[in-house]
Amino acid sequence: MNIEDKENWSFEPHESTLKTPLKQAATSSWLLAEKPPPASGHLTTPPKPNEISPGDPWTPTANLKMLISAASPEIRNREQEKRLSDSRNEIPEDHLSGDEYEKSQPSRKEKSLGLLCHKFLARYPSYPDISKNNEICLDEVAEELNVERRRIYDIMNVLESLHMVSRLAKNRYSWHGRHNLKKTLQILKKVAEENNYSQQVELIKRRQYEEEPEGDDQKIQLMAKHVRPNDHTDICFVELPGMEFRAASVNSRKDKSLRVMSQKFVMLFLVSTPQVVNLEVAYLDKSKFKTKIRRLYDIANVLSSLELIRKVHVTEEKGRKPAFKWTGPDVFSEILGRWTVTSDPHVGKSSKEHCSKNLFPTRSKQGFIRHPSLMKLAKGAQSNQRKIRSAPSSPVKKNASTSQFCCFGGAILDARILMLWISFLRDFKKRKMKLEHSTLPSPLGLPPKTRLKPKPFLLPSQTEILPLIHNSVPPAMLPLHPNVPYALYLHPSQTQLVTAYNPSFTVRPVHCANVAGSKSPTEPSSQVAPGPIFIEDSGSNGEGSASCAKGQDLWLAKEQEGTKDDVVPERRLKRRRMEGSPMKKYASEEAALHDVLLTWFPSGYLIPLPHCTKLGNETIFSNKEKAEMCAAEQKSYSSPIAGGIQVTSEFTAVNFPAFHIAPVNLKLPASSVATVPVVNGTAVTSDQADSIQAPSASVMNFTLQHLGLIPANLQMSANQVLRSGPVCQGAEHVGFKQEKAMQNVLPPYSDELNGKSVSAASLQQATVPVTSSILDNCHDFQASCESAVVPEFCSSFHESDRISQATLAIPQREHGVSTEDKF
DNA sequence: GTATCCCGCCATCTC
DNA sequence: GAGATGGCGGGATAC
Numbered sequence: 001m002n003i004e005d006k007e008n009w010s011f012e013p014h015e016s017t018l019k020t021p022l023k024q025a026a027t028s029s030w031l032l033a034e035k036p037p038p039a040s041g042h043l044t045t046p047p048k049p050n051e052i053s054p055g056d057p058w059t060p061t062a063n064l065k066m067l068i069s070a071a072s073p074e075i076r077n078r079e080q081e082k083r084l085s086d087s088r089n090e091i092p093e094d095h096l097s098g099d100e101y102e103k104s105q106p107s108r109k110e111k112s113l114g115l116l117c118h119k120f121l122a123r124y125p126s127y128p129d130i131s132k133n134n135e136i137c138l139d140e141v142a143e144e145l146n147v148e149r150r151r152i153y154d155i156m157n158v159l160e161s162l163h164m165v166s167r168l169a170k171n172r173y174s175w176h177g178r179h180n181l182k183k184t185l186q187i188l189k190k191v192a193e194e195n196n197y198s199q200q201v202e203l204i205k206r207r208q209y210e211e212e213p214e215g216d217d218q219k220i221q222l223m224a225k226h227v228r229p230n231d232h233t234d235i236c237f238v239e240l241p242g243m244e245f246r247a248a249s250v251n252s253r254k255d256k257s258l259r260v261m262s263q264k265f266v267m268l269f270l271v272s273t274p275q276v277v278n279l280e281v282a283y284l285d286k287s288k289f290k291t292k293i294r295r296l297y298d299i300a301n302v303l304s305s306l307e308l309i310r311k312v313h314v315t316e317e318k319g320r321k322p323a324f325k326w327t328g329p330d331v332f333s334e335i336l337g338r339w340t341v342t343s344d345p346h347v348g349k350s351s352k353e354h355c356s357k358n359l360f361p362t363r364s365k366q367g368f369i370r371h372p373s374l375m376k377l378a379k380g381a382q383s384n385q386r387k388i389r390s391a392p393s394s395p396v397k398k399n400a401s402t403s404q405f406c407c408f409g410g411a412i413l414d415a416r417i418l419m420l421w422i423s424f425l426r427d428f429k430k431r432k433m434k435l436e437h438s439t440l441p442s443p444l445g446l447p448p449k450t451r452l453k454p455k456p457f458l459l460p461s462q463t464e465i466l467p468l469i470h471n472s473v474p475p476a477m478l479p480l481h482p483n484v485p486y487a488l489y490l491h492p493s494q495t496q497l498v499t500a501y502n503p504s505f506t507v508r509p510v511h512c513a514n515v516a517g518s519k520s521p522t523e524p525s526s527q528v529a530p531g532p533i534f535i536e537d538s539g540s541n542g543e544g545s546a547s548c549a550k551g552q553d554l555w556l557a558k559e560q561e562g563t564k565d566d567v568v569p570e571r572r573l574k575r576r577r578m579e580g581s582p583m584k585k586y587a588s589e590e591a592a593l594h595d596v597l598l599t600w601f602p603s604g605y606l607i608p609l610p611h612c613t614k615l616g617n618e619t620i621f622s623n624k625e626k627a628e629m630c631a632a633e634q635k636s637y638s639s640p641i642a643g644g645i646q647v648t649s650e651f652t653a654v655n656f657p658a659f660h661i662a663p664v665n666l667k668l669p670a671s672s673v674a675t676v677p678v679v680n681g682t683a684v685t686s687d688q689a690d691s692i693q694a695p696s697a698s699v700m701n702f703t704l705q706h707l708g709l710i711p712a713n714l715q716m717s718a719n720q721v722l723r724s725g726p727v728c729q730g731a732e733h734v735g736f737k738q739e740k741a742m743q744n745v746l747p748p749y750s751d752e753l754n755g756k757s758v759s760a761a762s763l764q765q766a767t768v769p770v771t772s773s774i775l776d777n778c779h780d781f782q783a784s785c786e787s788a789v790v791p792e793f794c795s796s797f798h799e800s801d802r803i804s805q806a807t808l809a810i811p812q813r814e815h816g817v818s819t820e821d822k823f
Numbered sequence: 824g825t826a827t828c829c830c831g832c833c834a835t836c837t838c
Numbered sequence: 839g840a841g842a843t844g845g846c847g848g849g850a851t852a853c
Contacts, residue, residue: 108851111829138842150831153844170837170842257845291846297828322826 111147114301117155119145121305124175134175135168154258158302161262185270185331192267261292262299269309269326277324300324 109115120141128134138156142149156173159165163180165173192198268277303309308328314321 108827108829113828148831149842150844151829153842157844293826294828294847295845297826301828 112301113151113154113298114305116145116147116151117158117302117305120152120155124177126178128175128177128179130176130179134177136165136173136175138171138173154298155302157258158262158299161259162266162306164306182329182331185266185328188263188267189270189331192271195267197267198271198273258295258299261295262303265296265299266303266308269324269328270331272326277326 123141123144124134124136138149138152142152145152156165156167160167160173163184164176164178166176168174265277300309300311303324304311306328308326309324310327312323312325314323
């Protein structure tokens with residue numbers, strides 16, 4: 001491919017202004033023959049009104065202009081240019097002959113959008129002083145440039161797409177110059193990369209070289225068809241913070257076509273190598289390419305005036321084709337600050353959920369292929385969803401806003417919970433395998449998974465599906481696993497159930513990072529606000545120290561105690577009795593975990609507590625933590641749920657898999673968690689329903705902290721979290737990515753998450769209750785993760801077991817979402 | 824003949 | 839209803 005610069009690209013400033021069209025005279029004569037000048041009285045294009053009559057008296061405005069001109073050489077120069085321009089129009093047209101009149105009219109080139117843009121740009125500095133008023137009045141510009149407003153709009157739209165201007169109000173724009181240009185280009189490149197623009201361009205270019213027997217239209221359609229799977233037509237306008245479109249129809253146009261087109265056009269350059277794009281590539285994504293190509297020419301003219309592109313000719317086998325070459329700055333996409341992609345203005349600019357959704361509005365369904373192992377999970381969840389929706393006590397949407405659940409809040413957190421849960425199982429499996437290899441051969445010769453696969457659970461009944469968030473419901477911490485403390489969100493009735501059925505368990509506030517609502521452990525128990533609860537086996541050995549290790553298995557502990565054996569199914573007792581080897585023990589632990597979950601906590605939410613550190617076989621807390629815990633242990637706690645249970649146990653060494661979640665700042669839209677319509681299950685009365693509109697701060701903080709979403713020392717009230725949240729750069733991006741991750745992890749929920757609103761029921765379902773369906777499928781899901789669906793997901797596990805990467809690095813193979821994420 | 828794109832109609836939206 | 843905005847395509851011009 002030979003690329004040659006077009007020497008006489010018509011919109012090069014120094015050329016356009018100097019060259020006079022050769023055919024001007026002839027054309028003029030011909031035109032005159034057909035279109036007599038206005039003096040003849042025929043209908044024709046009305047003469048352009050002169051801007052300022054030379055004889056205008058001095059007005060206050062003229063005085064002001066004079067003062068401004070005197071103060072600013074730049075403006076003075078502009079005024080001089082303007083006067084020169086005016087002088088050409090001063091000759092009364094009535095006195096001109098046909099030829100003279102024609103000559104007095106600007107040629108087509110002189111009226112070109114590119115030249116007009118040059119004139120426009122000449123009026124303003126490239127890097128204006130942002131402290132000054134840089135307003136642009138469209139009327140004035142149109143008048144001074146002697147063009148219709150319509151043409152100014154074309155320019156403004158393209159400039160707006162590059163954030164060189166932003167609309168202030170009707171008829172008024174703000175001039176930003178090139179201050180934002182590079183950043184905008186970086187963002188555009190990033191977006192382009194995420195949408196596989198380069199691949200699309202390559203594909204199109206490749207096909208252009210192929211023999212296409214069809215006609216042009218067919219050829220284009222065919223090519224467009226090939227591109228369609230990763231079509232970028234759905235990309236919507238990329239905004240910079242603080243430069244969102246304001247008011248008026250600017251926001252209400254369907255897709256801000258010229259702006260979006262302009263951005264897409266620029267994107268093509270930014271990801272192409274070499275950075276040469278012909279219009280055939282650029283307009284392939286539109287069926288109305290003939291119309292669109294006109295717009296592309298408009299855009300190209302403005303971009304040329306900005307010296308971002310330059311027209312070249314590409315010599316190919318089929319001949320010489322016009323194209324455009326990027327001449328703007330080199331752009332690297334390794335920024336990013338905040339940016340948003342907007343689409344449907346009706347939804348509201350603040351609706352990042354919707355904005356992000358519209359970035360790939362339909363691709364997620366088409367693109368993501370659900371792994372077979374997820375099908376059961378999906379079905380289970382959908383089944384639950386149906387149950388809840390059809391329940392008599394199904395939640396009632398209180399108002400419009402409550403239906404706008406954010407996918408960034410609850411659902412995302414729960415995606416993480418699922419990940420943690422999976423990670424736990426994986427870690428469990430890993431250690432189990434280690435034991436098998438190091439100690440005992442398989443007694444049955446069966447693969448571990450076969451032997452250890454938990455028996456399937458029955459789905460919890462509908463009444464067992466409890467609200468995740470409740471003002472007075474603290475999460476409980478449960479030593480389900482010998483070395484891994486887990487927080488378990490329970491409904492009070494369930495917590496009471498635990499202690500009622502098994503007095504050996506104590507329920508106390510979890511001593512963890514300063515959870516909002518849970519006071520210092522040294523404070524009187526009566527003042528302990530609802531907070532995370534630690535359920536432990538306090539009497540397993542009568543030593544007053546019910547460590548997690550000692551109470552590795554709840555069931556073992558229970559059995560040893562001999563308490564409530566009557567409620568234990570016989571089959572479980574039998575299995576407990578066969579505990580003998582470490583391997584068996586682990587196997588039973590896993591089974592016991594399932595049993596416990598099923599027996600005591602038919603529903604709930606497991607969250608491993610990652611602040612425990614591991615040290616060989618014996619995991620220890622940091623000294624500080626230990627000291628805090630020791631202090632905590634010497635106090636008795638009162639839980640509003642458990643009702644003051646003496647806690648004498650010691651927080652045992654915890655062997656926790658080294659997965660952490662990289663702290664991210666999560667922006668929760670005001671309409672999200674704050675208005676989460678908590679499922680009003682049968683366990684919650686209607687009176688309670690009102691009180692559960694806002695989640696407990698303790699639960700919120702507990703979750704956010706332990707999932708690493710907020711720093712441990714950060715305390716947030718529910719209102720803080722809900723109304724504003726910690727806003728940071730990239731917050732929307734985080735939400736979007738997490739949403740996408742959620743959709744990948746939980747495909748069955750994708751439909752809901754894609755919807756404009758998610759009902760309370762679907763919210764509940766969008767969370768990850770510890771149900772049999774999940775327990776039963778986690779192994780499969782884990783296996784699937786380790787195989788084909790999300791290789792990066794697994795590799796991150798293998799590398800470091802850092803759930804953060806696993807959660808955030810889920811690729812979207814089918815629709816090109818970048819696998820890398822920086823939060 | 825093709826590439827280019829001016830021009831202005833008119834739909835949509837806001838006030 | 840008026841004005842602002844901008845999508846759109848006819849058709850003229852440039853090459």
